[in-house]
Amino acid sequence: MADSQRSDRSSRPVVKTGKLVRSQKIIQLSPSDTRPPDIPENSEAPRREHATPTRSHTPGHLSTKSQDRRKKASDLALRQRSQSLNQSHPESPKSARSPGVHSGRGTPRPENPLSPPVTNPNAPPPISQSMVASRPLNIRSTSAIASKPKPEGVPSPTPARVVTPAQRPTRGAYIPFPPLPDPKTAPDVQPAPASGMYWSRAPVSGASHTSLRAHTTTLIGSNIYIFGGCDARSCFNELYVLDADAFYFSNPFVCGEIPVPLRAMTCTAVGKKLVVFGGGDGPAYYNDVYVLDTVNFRWSKPKIGGDRQPSKRRAHTACLYRNGIYVFGGGDGVRALNDVWRLDVADTNKMSWKLISAPSSSSSEDKTKPKARGYHTANMVGSKLIIFGGSDGGECFRDVWVFDVETLAFSSVHIPLSYPRLSHTATIVGSYVFVIGGHDGVEYSNEVLLLNLVTMVWDKRKIYGQPPKPRGYHGAVLHDSRLIVVGGFDGGEVFGDVQVLELAVHAYYSQISHFSIDV
Template sequence: MAAAKGPMPLESAIPNTIASEESKAVVAKNGKTNDIQDKEVSMEGLCYISAYDQWTPLSVSGQLPKPRYKHGAAVVQQKMYIFGGNHNGRYLGDIQVLDFKSLLWSKLEAKSQSGLSESAETVSVAACAGHSLIPWGNKILSLTGHTRDPTESLSVKEFDPRTCTWSTLRTYGRSPSSRGGQSVTLVGNTLIVFGGEGAGRTLLNDLHILDLETMTWDEFETTGTLPSPRSEHAAACYAERYLLIFGGGSHSTCFSDLHLLDTHVMEWSRPEQQGIIPEPRAGHAGVTIGENWFITGGGNNTKGVSDTLVLNMSTYVWSIVTSIEGRNPPTSEGSSLVLHTIGGEDFLVSFGGYSGRYSNEVYALKPSLKPSLRPSGPAQQINEPETNGIAPISVGATSSRKAIFEIEELQDEKGSSRAKISKTLVQAVKGERNQVEDGLYQERLQKLRLKQELADVEDRNVELAKELDLVQDQLSAEGVRASKLENDISELQQRLQKMNALEYEFESLHREMDAASEEAASSSNQPPRGGGFWRWNG
């Protein structure tokens, strides 16, 4: 059957079968309740997602969990268990379950027992965030992260889904200090704990190994260059021997580096990354399918990361699976990512996260990459530490399911006549298909580059527009100021004219006063008439 192309409607993930006219079902689609009449909803889980490499929101029913991030997720017997997390700065301690067959959410009322006691009572397990959930058989191990009342050492708890019971496991040896945001990776029968953020926001890069058979902690000495202290990174195991560490963050920056630890000789190395060099990120999530390591979500100091990446762990070649716009869980920080396989098909399932808002949505992606059938031994896959962990690039190491499906469809159509086609022709078809896919891949890269350049240009235009608005505002302010100065000058000129007129009037009055004074003085110098000298000598 050929792979479906193009976007798939949301409803196609949930097939409906017609029942009696009286039947009626209510389905909650991401929190919105819809009435469906004259149909019986038969939710067959993830099987009906037909599009590859495309994140699809799942229609789920039941009471939705509280939105959260930095929670833990694990899959046991076709059910996804969600524990803890952070919502608005508050730690959560509930256990939520999503049944992948019915896509029904339910909340568990967990019991807790300590030591070897048979009694158990319903109590609230210590709320936490930044912890790690690891499926182990039919049970789930939880390595505590950040809690309201932190302990001195990292505790290990076990949850039994069958009895819905928590128990604290007794460990031996020197336990790691309490922390959150660490990576916990299952390698064989051991758990490898690396890094995280400890008490007082201290960033760590220590390595601890827990033997699950003896429940004994060991702290190993390593050689090579250790990764710098970090938290909120991702870790993966390859070939039951190699531990890979990618990304993470400190208090001031995020990383995009890749580190490799050979657990047989306990030596660190820095593989040379090939292909698309990923952006720095922290708070991302990852799962492995064969030799492919899928990375989703996370963010850095400037933005959230929207692309879903895949690393071929045998060649260290990065490629982009898909990009998703908006604030969906696959682009969120602190979202969980699990792997579920149905009928031979692999599905990535993302839940929750934070990207400006807390989420409780569920998204699924069916990857087109097929697990490699090559031998998984380290000699064929990864170079030894003497070569600094740099492996040769294997061209065409991964193939597309779409090409294989189209060839199989062609075989079905031709029937018996297809058997007569030579192997050379089949190889030619595959070769042409690989060339087409390579071309599409390059076009995709070019599109992403152009998209990034366009975004940069748009950002620059926005900055220039802001600068132009600022200059215009300054010019407007200067214009207002100039107009005010002109008015002030006009007013001063008017006052000056009035002062000149008053000065002229003052001078006129002064001249008149001087003339009057002279006239008065001249009149006072004339001889008096009658009497005086003339009277005595007349």
């Protein structure tokens, strides 16, 4: 039998019954042991009689390679310790040992492992596991301070996984959490009343990240997934994750079919997956669909079914409603668009496109649907898609439209006083749409506009604190009664900051908890 079984049972007592009951190995008895009366002193015990196996040695696991591997280091230590004890034992002369391999209990093991063991009456008693229990084997140190020094000449262990620089995106230095501002040098701002909203810059830490514009910001749980976008020189396809509670940036390693560098695409959360559509880079426009699983950070590019597919575009919008992503507008580099498509995402492995509303002819003025546009915003409230602003490359729009995805009909909203905007953000908060920043056709803005969805009237509120610089092409998400703004562009500078708008309940929340949009 293998040594692994011998060393494990060296501490088992001899069963003193009418017969010597054997386990899965032959136990060597010392002269001092009392033999059962029906077994002669020089005879061997029957081999086919076994003791009841313990839980750790159930049938089917005897002498397996997996056990041999686990006990190899332990058996080696036992044999070495047994040899050192036997050499110093006065009752174990060298002449009593055969040239076989030492078994670790004073009795040599023959070269043939199938031969019976040689009984040596002068052998010392077997070494039990309890004799070495006080010296645990193979204990790993988890402390970098008190780690055991590595002997000279012993190579360092090979890491389990080596990632080459080509496989992993470039990362900068770690950004520590910034210190608290000195009250003497901190900005002098008004304190906010209990019902007032308040601007502040988030103190971020973690992985360094680039400044971005025309990227996507998508919330899943308490994590904001920031993908793509560009700075003043080039576009990216990197993924950053911002913990919206701790404001901690990470740059996880992703694998699979990674998208090309993109800007002005859309990213929609479907469960724990992100669905990216369209976008472009310079003169290139795309209509590809990518899916990122945020559990294992693997990208995929599934095949999309359907009779037709939307044209290549960017600067469009995408909103989820009942297992469908509704895409509106954008531009293809030649003209602006105002068509509506539905991407069925009930199964992200078997998605399909369907045209919901055909595009209008560029030569006709269709009063039943909005003008073709890009860099607008769209928000889903129930089955209604709220579309605001945007541009066709010449005009900056200020109109508001509602598209009912159940009836497939557009409705124009008449608002006497409105504000032109493009490249802004719009977020649903209660019964309001919060619009932050953007361009008004003349300059970039840092205003916060509130569209009351019950009265369909624009509103402005006083906001305390230090407002961010005017910007457009940024991202914004709502988390924990805060609007979190990431990045942006003011025509000259690309931003990498994170701004926070604290929302006081009395400042933004409608007294109407349940409402419907009637236009």
